Amino acid sequence: MTFAIPPATLASFPQDFVWGVATSAYQIEGAAAEDGKGPSIWDDFCRVPGAIADASDGLVACDHYHRLEEDLDLIASLGVDAYRFSVSWPRVQPTGAGAWNEQGVGFYDRLVDGLLARGIQPYLTLNHWDLPSALQAQGGWAARSTVQRFVDYACRMDRRLGDRVRAITTHNEPWVVATLGHETGVFAPGLKDRRSAVQAAHHLLLSHGLALQALRAQGCKAQLGLVLNLSPIGPATDRPDDAAAARLEDGRLVRWYMDPLFKGEYPADVLQHLGADAPQVHEGDLRAIATPMDFLGINYYTRGVVSARGDWDVTTSGHALTDMGWEVYPRGLTELLLRLHRDWQVPPLFVKENGAAFKDTLVGGRVHDAERTDYIARHIAAVGEALRQGVPMAGYMVWSLMDNFEWASGYAKRFGIVHVDYATLARTPKDSALWYREFLRQQRARRATASTEPVEV
Numbered sequence: 001m002t003f004a005i006p007p008a009t010l011a012s013f014p015q016d017f018v019w020g021v022a023t024s025a026y027q028i029e030g031a032a033a034e035d036g037k038g039p040s041i042w043d044d045f046c047r048v049p050g051a052i053a054d055a056s057d058g059l060v061a062c063d064h065y066h067r068l069e070e071d072l073d074l075i076a077s078l079g080v081d082a083y084r085f086s087v088s089w090p091r092v093q094p095t096g097a098g099a100w101n102e103q104g105v106g107f108y109d110r111l112v113d114g115l116l117a118r119g120i121q122p123y124l125t126l127n128h129w130d131l132p133s134a135l136q137a138q139g140g141w142a143a144r145s146t147v148q149r150f151v152d153y154a155c156r157m158d159r160r161l162g163d164r165v166r167a168i169t170t171h172n173e174p175w176v177v178a179t180l181g182h183e184t185g186v187f188a189p190g191l192k193d194r195r196s197a198v199q200a201a202h203h204l205l206l207s208h209g210l211a212l213q214a215l216r217a218q219g220c221k222a223q224l225g226l227v228l229n230l231s232p233i234g235p236a237t238d239r240p241d242d243a244a245a246a247r248l249e250d251g252r253l254v255r256w257y258m259d260p261l262f263k264g265e266y267p268a269d270v271l272q273h274l275g276a277d278a279p280q281v282h283e284g285d286l287r288a289i290a291t292p293m294d295f296l297g298i299n300y301y302t303r304g305v306v307s308a309r310g311d312w313d314v315t316t317s318g319h320a321l322t323d324m325g326w327e328v329y330p331r332g333l334t335e336l337l338l339r340l341h342r343d344w345q346v347p348p349l350f351v352k353e354n355g356a357a358f359k360d361t362l363v364g365g366r367v368h369d370a371e372r373t374d375y376i377a378r379h380i381a382a383v384g385e386a387l388r389q390g391v392p393m394a395g396y397m398v399w400s401l402m403d404n405f406e407w408a409s410g411y412a413k414r415f416g417i418v419h420v421d422y423a424t425l426a427r428t429p430k431d432s433a434l435w436y437r438e439f440l441r442q443q444r445a446r447r448a449t450a451s452t453e454p455v456e457v
């Protein structure tokens, strides 16, 4: 099976386009209570009966904390330009305030130096969901006091690593933290309260903007931005009630974040819908949120189809589904990127996560994951198409480097291009990793010769 990317599409990737792979701390590190690390809300949430599908947790995960050198070599073997990782806030500052944990910081020091020694650009994320439990006890993201705690943490991390990392992302997917964590309660901290969710979203955005201002004021050298999980949202039918439901969903997922970040205002229709649950916004908050970014990161997995009765059946879409039950819809990525470029004044865009869970089997040291390779190749082509149509795309990162703890789904859902045997913790590159490596090799060769030959690997 070959996975071709059209030559015209390929030719649109600029020479300095950044190719990478991504992970997050809680999903891979393990060592959840070692070397002075404090507890996070995900450590707590995993202990709630029924919260995690397979009753697992991140205590060991992929044991990345103890296998750093091996994993750095693995990343380097793929030939990527960049590695996106997150810092576990409670590892470096166990209670989210005050005392700093030097052993924890030392781990990220070694990670960053190890990447640089291998010629890989470090892309650091400050918040990929594992908030220190001590801050949750004071109200977590629903409390305004957490905003200043985050700004302090961001500044301290910059003073330790900012001279060596290429980019700092404040938050990964604030919608997930706010909505799944505080409204539906399926993710940590497991609250079911819409008002808290909306307030948490506001504080996440505010802390992002204030962190950018503080980082720039102290001379931060890294590129600064935020990562949103976005999808194009459409109605299931042409009925007016479905159109209205889709518009509201688009408001809560896309415009609720894009409008304050790039227009300095929350969308009026969503505010009206929220009524008494609308956030408490102080004078100057929206100006701070709209602080210009150096890049915007997008995580894209699928589109959204909405019916007013909530009865759209994804299995009737005619498209393949991943093991998460998500529709494979690469065209949605091009549509989304074109819209972001058209409707907001966006800085250079990165796809900071894209990938798929499928049921993999390791046989004779190989995982023949053709569906995943096909998924990745088609989404890279979708990015190329956006570039061809004028969208300022700067990079693409596969989610994920390796199989890991998929939050409430536990370890059953495998997103990695590298297989992890959870009994032995052995890593085995899947066929998709071998494909990506060969694709990147050809990209480099194309860069060198400026060739427009199709890549067929």
Ligand code: IFM
Pocket (backbone or CB within 6 Å): 024, 027, 173, 299, 353, 399, 406, 407, 415
């Ligand atoms: O595993 C997650 C990641 O942590 C955030 N974005 C979506 C991925 C797949 O669900």
